[in-house]
Amino acid sequence: MQDATRPRLTIPEPAFRPGDTPDYSDVKIPKAGDVTLPPLDVEPRLLRNHAFSIIRILRRDGEAVGPWAKLLTDEDLVAGLKQMMTLRKLDARMIAAQRQGKTSFYVPQLGEEAVTIAFQRALSDGDMNFPTYRNAGLLVAQDYPLETMMNQIFSNEKDPLAGRQMPVLYSAKDYGFFTVSGNLGTQFVQAVGWAMAAAIDGSDAVAAGWIGDGSTAESDFHSAMVFASTYKPPVILNIVNNQWAISTFQGIAKGDSGTFAARALGFGMAALRVDGNDFLAVHAVAKWAVRRAREGLGPTVIEHVTYRAGGHSTSDNPEAYRPKAESDAWPLGDPIERLKLHLIGRGLWSEERHAQAEAEIHDTVVAAQKAAEKNGTLHSGPSPRRRGIFDGLYAEIPLHLDRQRKAAEKWL
Amino acid sequence: MQDATRPRLTIPEPAFRPGDTPDYSDVKIPKAGDVTLPPLDVEPRLLRNHAFSIIRILRRDGEAVGPWAKLLTDEDLVAGLKQMMTLRKLDARMIAAQRQGKTSFYVPQLGEEAVTIAFQRALSDGDMNFPTYRNAGLLVAQDYPLETMMNQIFSNEKDPLAGRQMPVLYSAKDYGFFTVSGNLGTQFVQAVGWAMAAAIDGSDAVAAGWIGDGSTAESDFHSAMVFASTYKPPVILNIVNNQWAISTFQGIAKGDSGTFAARALGFGMAALRVDGNDFLAVHAVAKWAVRRAREGLGPTVIEHVTYRAGGHSTSDNPEAYRPKAESDAWPLGDPIERLKLHLIGRGLWSEERHAQAEAEIHDTVVAAQKAAEKNGTLHSGPSPRRRGIFDGLYAEIPLHLDRQRKAAEKWL
Amino acid sequence: MTEMSMVEAIRDALDVMMTRDSRVIVYGEDVGYFGGVFRCTQGLQQKHGRTRCFDAPISESGIVGTAIGMAAYGLRPCVEIQFADYMYPAYDQITQEASRIRYRSNGDFTCPLVIRMPTGGGIFGGETHSQSPEALFTHVSGLKTVLPSTPYDAKGMLIAALEDPDPVIFLEPKRLYHGPFDGHHEREVVSWKGHPLGEVPQGHYTVPLGKAAVRREGEALTVLCYGTMVHVALAAAEEQQVDAEIIDLRSLLPLDLETIEASVRKTGRCVIAHEATLTSGFGAELAARVQDTCFWHLEAPIRRVAGWDVPYPHAQEWFYFPGPKRIGRAMRETVEV
Amino acid sequence: MTEMSMVEAIRDALDVMMTRDSRVIVYGEDVGYFGGVFRCTQGLQQKHGRTRCFDAPISESGIVGTAIGMAAYGLRPCVEIQFADYMYPAYDQITQEASRIRYRSNGDFTCPLVIRMPTGGGIFGGETHSQSPEALFTHVSGLKTVLPSTPYDAKGMLIAALEDPDPVIFLEPKRLYHGPFDGHHEREVVSWKGHPLGEVPQGHYTVPLGKAAVRREGEALTVLCYGTMVHVALAAAEEQQVDAEIIDLRSLLPLDLETIEASVRKTGRCVIAHEATLTSGFGAELAARVQDTCFWHLEAPIRRVAGWDVPYPHAQEWFYFPGPKRIGRAMRETVEV
């Protein structure tokens, strides 16, 4: 029916589908240490290679190489490893808890732990993240109480959000963690606004926006780019490219060419593309961008190249749309294994210490869970006050809502 | 109060404000003929220079030079010149008519006539424009009846849109002109959808979307870029950069670096930047992009660099925010003067023929206006049926609206 | 006749229409290869090809915006918004564009377009997976807004929507996808299998948009409801032993004023139920109309039972949801006036 | 006291607050150097500096989205949407974000934010410069929606909004910017100069959000209205010689239920007027509430007079606009029942 030279609709397709054997051997991964370290006041248009290549520090053998290396202390690295392990453990326990009916829903960050945990170490008190549902690492990196997270996950009596929000949509102002929305993308431009406010106010705080690869298609992504490129406030705009948006691979959001970081180039903004499974590289890049922002040199867009090794959420079954073993084939490896190898190579860590840390973390997470479960879980034990749903919509309750509250009393 | 190295909010400002003497002598305008003509199947990422430079054919002395030249016949050129003159005359008469209270509102295209008139000549029957309010040239280039346009401008009895729409928000399906919206930007992504439909349908029609520099900040611009870069339908996405959005200069939409065309590069799409006041260049670029689309080679984004020499609309007074003489200082000149010079240089035109054409066009436009005024103007003479406002909202009138129609009868 | 869940009925409607009419194109987030997070489009890409059913970028405004362009071209796009809660980014394209293409162009262009979206709560989805935004569409001239409460209607109405020359907002009460949920969340989930309205004819048939269905005839009062609330109201009438006339509106705009008015004139009493927040919900329009056209027949104030005026809370959703107890009590109080 | 137009009163409120509170930031399309297409921000950039009042890109969602971030930071942004008709691209940020920041974070974050937008028709603006979208805000829990009908209220309410800890939608009836327009478009334009409510105190004062104003006391019926319709209703009462009690709601949410109910209980009759399209307009909510809480006092059906259910037509706008004749007739018919 169609003429060979006539237009056809291109429908991008992932390389592999269930039944295929994933094989990334032809994907070119830039060598660690290859990408240059630009000066903080670099002209954004000179960062072309930085937006197309991948900034990497950790080699296959675990050695840290290149101009971006050596920014973290030994303690930082060990702490970071433990936090990544904690996050992974938390995820595993909470997925199990969901299966046991203790919560309605959970979102894991399996395989992406380095992105948020390494990034957060580049921020300071007073800075503000505008996260998505998959950024709990920003809290874990600050040793935010696991029990409090679980209280929300279990929607129990001590849920800091009083049962109003779904699990994982945390809010923690004191930890620089903006209330997470269930609507994709909205936070990205809010981050820019927060940074504009900091600039107007003359503070030296910086904001960090977070968005997933799939969500870059949303309008708010564009608004964020437009306002950031025009007003140049101190904001870092993080795109976490974990290759998937529920069942949809990143090619549907991006088309079949270029990178997400390249979108920033079109706006004259600094753009870096980083190996998101390389703890050192993520941190180095974050540090560079945060310094730049704090010194008034403008916004930076960072694409974190990683892989969503787990399901999208507990409601998802990835085997329906991608090969089972795809995450193992993913060429950038596992962030925990890679940092572990590096630390062992530097004599800062060992298999024994790792096993011991595993055990300790297990105990800590289990203890937190026990404590949280005492406060109730979704369907049993104490739960948030029902009448509380009328509180705190406005600073002061208006008459029409007060009447509803009174009418609702009879149903309590 | 602020530390020197602390972030501040950048507020881009135009180079000149009322009272200043505009001076563009330091603005580098690429030489005519300098930019190469890429093959139709060029890889978009190779078009970097095309997105940053300006494709120009007409030299200062009127000569057409370079690889993009020689696509139009002599008749086409003369017809194009006359159409530009017609559009300019139409604008002048309608602005005057607005002052006389014959219409509520008008939008001129003074200084931008080449963009639409040269572009339209690259389209064929069955193609579809998705225009803005400032694209009447797409109709004039097809010798659309001036009287019909005026019937709408005057909201009279013969208004093809029955009085429902503001002046200039034309609709003319048979002329490949989609109904213009008063909401900025919405049409840009609709154009992509239309082209997707053409591709699905196996037709060889192409769509052309239109948007202003200021409106590229809208969400729909992003949606258009995302869907066009993913599905690669036969669409040309035109950005008319006339430097101003009402009182706001283009730096507020774009920031202070780069070009609008460059935004497309971030999406891996072909991008061209063209001298919008160069009739030949606009046409050549349009032809290239249309051929590319029709052969299934994907979308092209074109930034037309021009200048809004008049007010934004009859409601606007540009002297409140920019120097009076700024349009004269504009280095790309006037599209009519430039084409005229070219034609005279080639012996196809003369001052006498020009004066004669002026007079003829004047008569034609005046005659159309007289005829249109017979059908009524906004406040006098016959006007669209009032009861007609209940018609055609749905294919069939629903009961609730029918009841309103009946209730309204008593007010007729 | 086959027994179908509402999901299957929707999928079947799409399949029937994609088979009959090559202009019908189905797309949205995750609807292609995977078949949609609620599985309403499962298998359609495999059967009808990749350019007839495909995945879209996560851009609701882009999905609707491109669909308007497709409709203007002459195709019949049917797009899915993954949850009604995510239609807000597309609200401009829906309300300022799709709804007005025909009117503003005086018929030069039209916009036959169906926008499907799952609506309503009861799945622990919190404020962003539970909303019922129907009143935000009924205030917009030029749209049709419909929502089925049974598999039979879901298929017949979706086919009617796909054949309609104007844009239709097709809301799918997600709590009804798998069974006639009556608000008794503490009981076992009931399935459509075995339910008379889960019997769905094969092939093509339509249920006209704009006609209400009387789900229960009665003399004591009229209950106006739609979607999940139909089943809740039926349960409430039974439990409270009230002889209610229960009207399933099915279509909010166009609205079946005649059926509504005839019923209220007969019963003299009226309760309205919906899950959306009370203030400025569609119940307001219903109450305002009924009190106007049936004033002299009314023997009691018209009562509205609705979601409270707060965002849908996650943990307290069953306190928020207007269940059979709340609706039953309003019915009882209204007949006792 | 100075005589001010509504534009001047709005500008003065912004100036007073920008002077008192360095957290107040004003931005929007064309509001900076030029001072806004309706001139409401004229001179503010020159006086308060470029980072306190500036031009924004044409991105309503970006304007509101950044303002939410600013409010979360601790500033008090006041953004302008050039016409209410252009708020739709920002509808997601307004209704799903601004309205819920406090609630969903259980008070951890708040969103003190004012969104100003000119509303209503009567300037030959056609379907995209004339809309009255108030009901699209009143259905959203967490927003306040207000609109003044006089320069005095405009200034006092805008200051109150800027001091309010929650997001406020501040609708400005553009036909009232320069005078108390009563719908008689065929007559000379009347100016605020000389009008008692054009007298505006200097400096800081507030008009509380949530209190209605009785603009005319009467016994024969209650008229509920707001914005331009207040002046239309006053003219209609005069012309029809009806002893109407005319209530200017000023604030739709929170709503002054007590004043409304007391009045209707007194008069037993009620007419509601607004310019927005009838179906699912805010009048529906008013009628639904009044018939419920005042049922036993009502002696006639509540009548709504509103824009017809079509987009605001350009040439026929005075046929669309609910002018003094249409409102007057509804008043007369209601008292004569």
Ligand SMILES: Cc1ncc(C[n+]2csc(CCOP(=O)(O)OP(=O)(O)O)c2C)c(N)n1
């Ligand atoms: C506005 C909106 N549209 C759709 C959804 C449904 N949804 C939730 S997550 C998701 C995929 C997001 O993918 P990505 O941005 O890549 O983030 P990731 O889950 O990979 O971290 C979708 C479509 C939503 N929550 N909000």
Ligand SMILES: Cc1ncc(C[n+]2csc(CCOP(=O)(O)OP(=O)(O)O)c2C)c(N)n1
């Ligand atoms: C959604 C929306 N926002 C704002 C406006 C008001 N408005 C009309 S034209 C205009 C400026 C547009 O500038 P640009 O895109 O550069 O086009 P130009 O007028 O220069 O052709 C603005 C802000 C609108 N019509 N629609």
Ligand SMILES: [Mg+2]
């Ligand atoms: Mg992803």
Ligand SMILES: [Mg+2]
């Ligand atoms: Mg412009």
